[in-house]
Amino acid sequence: MSLLEIIILLPLIAALAIWLGAPARTTSVGVSVLNLIMVLGLLFQFKSASVGKSGFAFESARTVLENPSISFGVGADGVALIMALLTVLVAFAAVWQISDDKPGIYHIASQLIAGGALGAFLCTDVFFIYAFHELALIPTFLMIALHGHGDAENCRSVAWKTTIYLGAGSLVLLAGLAWVVLEFSGGGQLTFDLNALRAQAATSPLPADKQAQIFLVLLIGFGTLVSLFPFHSWAAPAYATAPTPVAMLHSGVLKKFGLYGLLRIAMPLLPQAIHVAWLQEALLFMLLGNVLVIGLVTINQKRLDDVLANSSVMHMGYIFLGLAAGTEIALRGAVMLMFAHGISIALLFALAGRLRSQIGTLELNKLGGLGAHAPAFTILFAFGAFASIGLPGLANFAGEVMIFVGSFTNFGSAQFTSLQWTVVLALWGVVMSAVYMLRAYRHIFHGTASAGLFMTDSSLSQRFPLVLLAAALLIVGCCPWLLLGLIKSDLVAGISAAAAH
């Protein structure tokens, strides 16, 4: 059994074991630590690992079905490893902070989401990529419905809304994937193997306009999962309602699957699509919806969880901007930002969860003065908040600046195209991010606390995983080359090279 397979299956086995009666916290935390170590090990090995023609290292495959050809194939390139690192980091932090009085289902759900996400990131077969993602979605719905915040009525309706949206998105996605499989299965036999599909796409590419049509279907499918405007309205209530570990794992990790899918499946197979004017402009228009419309909506929020949930929808716009630009710098920036956003939003949701359980309210107007009472909590929150508003030195900035710079690469030109105008407008979103984050920060930490509404710092061991997340933001932010340099080959170079032809 290959290491990648173990990494994928371990959380799923842990979930099963806990369901069967194994001690929940010990199993869950143990498995998360193990996975974290294994992924870090893989990252260090990756430098010297042999990379196949496909760009994947650590490849292995087990045939499941001959015709159509489906196999449980795994493999990792730089992007997949970064996503895996994100998953294990957030999963570790998420299960660590589940308090002991919570039922075992918290751990089961978290491990299922983590395992599903790892499967979706590390598989090389379209069928399994899709199936693992669906597997990870189910506990999300259940946990919102069963253990969400607020009254039962609200939880139910939010869970339904999320289910319907993501279900519909998954169906569109399924249609798009089926189209891809049909188009690129060469040799009369259907195949779900990504490498085979890519080989076919490289030897006999489709006309650009047809690429754009297929891409649009995939974009709507994947986009719904990433809360691309105007398919976003499930996301904010879902995150505000979901129990803390689920909010962390879904907004931090699982939501990135849609973006990852576009990078992993849509863009390599349809490399010219994003450079077809109508498609690019449609995407630019939608992502401006994320940045500007949702940015304004976020400013209008009165509760911390609503601010965070909406900000998470808003920031997806920047990652889509990286994809829309399609240059190597911008695509790598998008990957960087996927990682950075995942870490920062998970950190913020974890802290909001603690605030809710300690104080009992997240209404900004009622909070205040925590800076004096809980300095360590304040510093951790500052890391998350300033990362998410793109402060240099923290990881999000590195991603954002690469996306912006990568969108301005029609060198020597003194004319703006729609892409550059979009960047100009999206930059205003950076100002809006600062407005709502600093407003929230000022309400929670500055001023003086109302009677009874304050908390003190948790113990060092309790906040250890959050310190880990903050450290990841700082390290990647100061040394983005570390993350970029760790990866010697990945799909991004392939996409931008293929588009150039």
Place this chain on the structure above:
Amino acid sequence: MPDQETSSLPTLLLLLPLLTALVILLGNKVLKGASVALSVFSAAVCFIISFILLGTQDSSPILLPFLEVGKFRIAIDALIDQQSRGMMFIVTSIGLLVHLFSLGYMKEDEARVRFFGSLSLFMFSMTGIVLAGNLVMMFIFWELVGLSSYLLIGHWFEKPSAAEASKKAFLTNRIGDFGFMIGILMLFMANHGDVSFLGLKSSFAEGPLHEIAKSNTTFMMLAALGIFMGAVGKSAQFPLHVWLPDAMEGPTPVSALIHAATMVAAGVFMLVRCSFVIEASLSAATIIAWIGGLTALMAALMATQQNDIKRVLAYSTLSQLGYMVMAVGLLAIQVSGEHHEAGPGHPAMFHLYTHAFFKAMLFLGSGAIIYACHHEQDIWKMGGLMKHMPVTFATFAIGTAALMGVPGLSGFFSKEAILGLAFEVKNPSGSPLFWVGVGTAMLTAFYMTRMFVVTFFGKPRTENAHHAVEAPIIMIFPLAVLALLTLISPIGPVARLLQAMEPKHAENHPTVMIASIAALIVGVGAGIFLYRGKDKDPLNIKLFANKFYFDEIYAVIVQVCQDGLAWFVTGLERLFVDGLVARLPAFIATRLGSAARVLTGGQLQSYTFLLGAGVLIVIYLVIFVLPHLGH
């Protein structure tokens, strides 16, 4: 490869304060008082390094890697030249003195460890700006000084006014940075991805940017104005000047270091660094000169009616920064419009240097006064302090005289250089801006006389002022050093040390000399005449006292444009996106939901049923339908 010889000193200079800040952040529980000492020690080492740097050659070493993708590469690199060496000396010397002063001033503050940690963070960020060899790196540290400024203004964050002021400062700067980033991106695109200062400079001399400056003047103007917007935020120029007076909520040593001498001057420093961009567009240069002149005059008018000692100084800083920005614009007009060769030195930088010393001293002096008067800041509740605080009085007098431009003192020379430049410029903007400069000089003399007379002369008006005693030696020492520097900086060894940024003028214009001395005499005379022996302000000009109502106007704009729009868009989103896009799924949901309830009789089961059914459909499609489609 980075050259070891030239890169090790700047690297140390950059990283030492960062390490200090990190150690204080992580280890404050263990270190306690030692972290304060660590911060001061690190400031001292930085000062020594920058002193050594003064004697080194020009170089542009790469200090640390940052980003690299294919051919695109942005590093943390340094540009060591006359400008950065001089600025570095200013930053570290005043930085060290302010650290020392703070030992006394913040002695009883419970959060002084956090204070010194933030101060070290500031030293790190400011060093980065000064050393920066490319625009992206400058932007990085640009934002980081914004963070340290935010932390220090909000040091007493329990106070709502301090919390609001820190937020206002950060957000206003963010608006400036919005333009700055666009400007950087435009230059990045036009110059084939090279945003290093040396690369840009040669490209403007003969290269792609030279061509674009000729062929597409709009693009060049917008790029220059974008870059300028960064300076408008950081150096608090009209219309983004509103944050600086509020920033006085921070502890006074911070006001001296960050909001008077160094960080706010970073905008001017950056403009001089990028002077080739401004020189490429005459219209941008004209706009910049006028914004500077307008800020200088407007802020001076506001300063005449302030009663808080720190606010008078804050408006005076605004006004002087306007002077410098005006000089940047004027020199660019001269170079681009009149093909005038730019000589060595830059009048704006020269004024920045002299201003840094005397304004830091004035702020520290006001800190000593506030400390002595038990945190009283209203000048009308002081009075007669000359007898109680002789050393502070003497140093304050030197600073005031320098700021007014009394002949023989540093401020006189640098102000003359700017007025002389305005006089020489033949462009139609030159002459009106010259008179704006003279008018501002007169107002400066007036409001400084007012403050000086009300604070130090007459009788003590309150108990606090009556019992004021001279500040302790740790606070007096920095004042004395700064006073000495102000006295000798234009002529003595310090000037040689800074390698004399004073622009060499071909001739001295008698008109300039006469006008500025006349302005000084009129201003001081009017100040003494109006305020000698007064217990309350004989003038009452609401418009100036209320700062031309900018804050009120902006509050309305923010309320209408931002909050109103946010409210409106949220409503729209609920109505349309949520309504139309979500109504249909919700409709299906209820239908399916009730169907599922009928089928299974429970919520949980119905979810699982739905999802199970979904998985089944997928499997069915994959195994049974797809193969047939393929054939």
